Amino acid sequence: MAEAMPPRLGKYEVRRELGRGAMGVVYEGFDPGIARRVALKTVRRDQLEKDEAQELLSRFQREAQAAGRLNHPNIVAIYEYGEDGGTAFIAMEYVEGRELKDYFDKSERFSLTEIARLMGELLSALDHAHGNGIVHRDIKPANIFILHNGQAKVGDFGIARIESSNLTQAGSVLGTPAYMSPEQFMGQTVDGRSDLFSAGVLLYQFLTGEKPFTGQLTTIMHKVLKEDPIAPSELNVQVPRRFDAVVRKALAKRPEQRFQSAREFADALQQAMAGGPEEEATLVTDEVTLLSAEAERTLVSGAAVPAAAGEATRVVPSPAASKDAPSSHGMVGTSVPPASQAVAKSRLPYALAAGAAILVAAGAGYLYLGRGGDGSGSPAALPTASVAAADNGTIVISAVGVADPSDSRLAGDPALLQAALREDARRQLVEKAVALNVQPASLSRYYDLLSARLLSRSGDFIESVLQEEAPQQEAGGLATLGTRAVVRVREVQKSLNQMSAEERVDFIRNNGDPKISVTINTRGEAGDAVRSPIAENILKERVQSFGFRTWGDAAKGQPGADFAIVGEARFKKLSATLQASGLTIEKYVITSWTVKCIDQASGEEIYFNTTLPQNGSWATEEAALKDVGRLVGEEFSKSFFLQHFRFAGQKVRFRFGALPDKALLPKLQQEMNGLRAVLGTRLDGEVVEAELSGSLPATAELAQAAVLAPLNRKLGQPCFSVVSTAGSEVTVGLDSRCSSAAGLARLNEAPPAALYEATPGRRAEVVKNPALLKKLEI
Missing domain, CATH: 3.40.50 (Rossmann fold)
Structure with a gap:
């Protein structure tokens, strides 16, 4: 049974329970003398084990003494320590805001500018505390509060150590494992540099959305003591590499190799920010919808680029603009007032201007159904790009989405059909990124698992859509849509590695392995x-x-x-x-x-x-x-x-000889763009230049297996074969049985070649017409 709420504690009126922490209950209180709300953190002596009661109460009182010495705008203020009827309590500042943990748990991200500001305020608070001889010892997201105006405050000095204290010295391990320093795990004496290590963990989580050290307690301990985490720029391609050095120094295993003061840490962070203009990366929320459902905002290197229709762009406000419900905290009271309008308004002019520029740049060719990227009714060519993984872990990939208009779920609605095409195109972009890493047989074997774990999360891996064709109705009864996008192959690779560990899946790796x-x-x-x-x-x-x-x-x-x-x-x-x-x-x-x-x-x-x-x-x-x-x-x-490992494609030039009609080349290019192993194509006169993934070292073998074999399956006979090779160029011969226009009619009449090489699960996802599905299975 829950204990009854006391009517008063000392001079404070108790109004309501805010939450329960590790040491007791936290109430909202009211000081009638000065009409001020407070948070009352309590510990009842009768609920403690007798052998630990005195130590815990001593630590509790010490918290008030420690934090009471601090007077800083980014530290939760302590007003009074008292005891009332066997209940010890601390009266402290009532914080109106959200825990940083709440932001992280909901995967809400911050721009680099906001990260630098919030980290600067945290480090300023630590600098003040360390200057007064106080080490926090438990810096973590749950102890950082973001007020309604965006200001950060550090709370809970409940396990802070005053340097002169004889409690909690060397040999005592206190803290939260994922944020603890190596010396805390080792039970050694700690100083302010331990807090700076924990602040480095927070900075890593700000930049990547992930903790650098995860797992069970023993695993975390091993990683903290022995392993260095992956650099933030490897996990988040929008983080400049200069931030890696800041994080690396903050997370150094030995205290003497870290920043020696919070001010030094803050200065290094500011220098990293001043290294050049940055794109401000934010996650999507539902706060502000700037564009209608007819356009999608895509930024590449600061320039507006036309992108897919049918998706809205949302801008994440700063923490100040959040309207989420309040979250209870075990140490201070929390409530969330209306969002700060000043911050949101300051962003709107830029965002609206960007949206307007994008709408102008996009043009009718990208916004209306039935128009190609060149403004004509024919499909726009999706040009190739160098697909070697860039330093930021992304490559440009082209793909073709396929949907069945006869699917009852689409109900003859063009908008639904376009949405289905776009979704499938994005899944194919990710599938091609997977194909860079693993061999086709392995991909097919685990297709259902990959579909559920990776392909369904295409939004997590696609950084931006560069170009999208208009939907096309194919003669075979299906609809197609070509897309070209920047894909985070490093993130795909990381997810594959994680699946290997969690699902015990042994993927057969591509490209001969490192x-x-x-x-x-x-x-x-x-x-x-x-x-x-x-x-x-x-x-x-x-x-x-x-x-x-x-x-x-x-x-x-x-x-x-x-x-x-x-x-x-x-x-x-x-x-x-x-x-x-x-x-x-x-x-x-x-x-x-x-x-x-x-x-x-x-x-x-x-x-x-x-x-x-x-x-x-x-x-x-x-x-x-x-x-x-x-x-x-x-x-x-x-x-x-x-x-x-930087998985990369191989450039192969296809020279199709003896085609009865050169107008078939664009159709062949479109077919190639849909194939799993083809990352992108470019039409160069009578040659289709393609980037291929695969582990076959010989150009002729790779060209035959990755491109010509699925084309021949679509045509129903071995029409295409490699005649000769010269470096990276292959000359493709055409069998005499297929040399007429009638012999190649299936190029326009049959379903896309990509479906002939697809797994049964992939075909069933796309094709709903039983007769057409049976043709594909033959």
Whole structure:
């Protein structure tokens, strides 16, 4: 049974319960003397275990003493500590706003400008607290409050430590695991740099929407102590790389390697912000709809680009503009007043102007059904783009959506048909990104799982739509719609890796998997570096156990490797003479070893580590070197390389010879754009230039399997085949049985070739006409 709410606590009237925290109940109170609302945080002595009551009450009182010394606009103010009838309480500022945790839980994101402002206010609060000898020890989203005007306030100094206190010193572990510093996990004495580590975790979550250290308690502990998280710019392509260095320093394992003060942290963050103009990335909410359902706003490098019709653009207001319901908090009262209008209004002129510019740029060719991208009735060509993954983890992909107008769910409604086409096109964009990573057989085997986990979340992976054709009615009874978009292939890759771990799915990877070179040097007391084949071979065995290939010689700059592992071990030889026998014993000790991994495509050091061994000696240098290879190998996992591998397409030029009518080339190009392995095409005279994904190294084999085979299935006979190759160009021959216009009539009459190579699940999703579905299955 819930305890009765007391009518008063000390001089304060108790009005209502706000929430229950770890130490007791939080009430809304009222100070009649000065007519002020307060939050009353309570602890009842009779509800505590006898052996812990005194310590908890001492900590509770200390919280009031600690926070009461602080006077800062970004710290929740403490007014009074008191006791009433066995209930200890703290009267504190009543905060009207939302927990930062609430924003994160609802996946609401902030612009870089807002992140810098909120982090600046948090760090200012910590700078003030640390200057007064107080360490918070539990910086986390639930202890950060965003007021209705957007201001941040730090609350709950419930486990803060005054430097002179004899409570909660070294050996006591307090805090929230995902935000705790390494020294907190180790039970060591902490100082303000521990708070800065926790603030670094918050910054990471602000930038990426994810915590850097996740899992069960032991997993989190291992990651905090041993592993560095993926750089924020790898998880969110809109985060400039200069922020990676700020996060990396904030999350350094050793306190002396971190920022030494909150002010230093704040200055580094401001320098990162000042590095250049940034796009402000925000998530979608339902606050402000700027464009009608007839247009979609797409920004690419700051320019307005015409995009798909039928979708609205929404702008996320700052935290100040939120209208979400209040959330209870265990430490301070929370309520949400009407949203701040000033912030929302300040954004509207820019947003409306951008929307107007987009509508002008889009033109009738993009807004009305039945018009191609060139303003004609014919489909607009979707030009190819370099599909090698850019540093920001995106590539441009073209795809063709397919829908069945006879589907009863579409009810003959053109708007519903267009929406279905757009949705399918976006699913195909993501499926092509998946095909960059895994082989066709593996994709087909797990298609249902991929459809549910990835393809249905196309919006999470598509950064922007660059171009969309008008819907086309095909002679075979289906409707199609071509789309070209920027796709976050790094995010797709990450989701695949996550599925492999969570669903225990073993995807067969494309492109031969990463190629890795290895160089391990040793350096003795003389100072000369010497290559160590022993250590290298041990490391190569581990790399090959992942199914990857060890490749080339990094020291000679051998091209071809995707990653280069470079390590160095420093040795010292120790000698000791046994007095009893006069024998001299020699031992080898490793004084330090370093390792780094370099992305050969960009030159970026994606991993580095230095270890200073505490114990251990070896009878021979060879034994020590074997252990070096083993220790270096343990720094890497299979998922590490897959997370950083840049899956890319292969450019192939198709020269179709002996076509009865050159006007068939645009139709062939359209068919190719719909194929899973084709990432994009461009018509160059009589040649279709395409970017293909796949693991077949030979150009002719890849062209035949990825493009010509599905075209031949559509035509019902082997019409197309590779006649010759010259570099990246293949000449395609046409069988005499198909050399007439009638022989190629099925190009216009049959369903798209992409459906002939599709899995049964994919066909069933699209085709609702039983007769047509049966044709595809034959």
